[in-house]
């Protein structure tokens with residue numbers, strides 16, 4: 154409950170901060186005009202009414218104040234400055250603005266994202282470069298590298314087309330780059346798997362999942378939670394199989410993502 158209150162407080166504060174700032178992209182904020190209704194705004198932006206109410210902590214029974222700026226959640230808010238408040242986390246700021254926290258970290262040159270200084274100004278911006286990000290946000294433990302190996306279960310000598318990270322079942326898995334989901338379901342030994350197509354003839358694959366949270370055809374932003382890691386398919390323990398393919402041929406992921 155207390156957490157919820159803090160969250161609401163942060164959201165309210167971010168609305169206060171956003172108002173009065175120049176926004177580069179439209180659609181992420183709505184200036185209430187005469188005759189506006191929450192229902193109408195919800196329909197206009199195709200964002201559920203409940204989300205708008207929550208994001209702005211407004212009483213649905215109270216009339217909308219003309220001139221008030223409403224944050225429309227789900228629509229990316231970019232190209233603005235945000236001042237860090239007490240209790241803020243980088244991931245919290247990022248998710249409220251629908252951008253990737255690693256993008257914020259890179260763009261703002263933040264060295265310790267866990268210790269944000271109150272008052273620091275953060276540029277809210279997406280990193281539109283073609284970079285890939287880590288599919289996990291827990292410390293990475295590689296259990297099997299990319300390359301030829303004897304398969305741990307079948308014992309066959311074959312190319313391991315991705316990299317395996319040991320990770321507890323139920324850990325969030327993130328889209329490595331923005332793209333479009335081209336596969337979401339069971340795939341042979343990979344168990345529950347997701348495939349995402351990216352610009353420039355790249356695809357990324359996430360295998361042995363416990364659950365899938367995206368649908369084929371859905372576009373995803375970089376850093377979006379796409380599913381939970383698991384141990385489905387042919388596997389000797391909970392892990393994530395992560396693969397990057399270029400023109401449908403597997404590449405060594407370490408050429409694209411940083412593994413400490």
Ligand SMILES: [Zn+2]
Nearest residue numbers: 315316317394
């Ligand atoms: Zn693997």
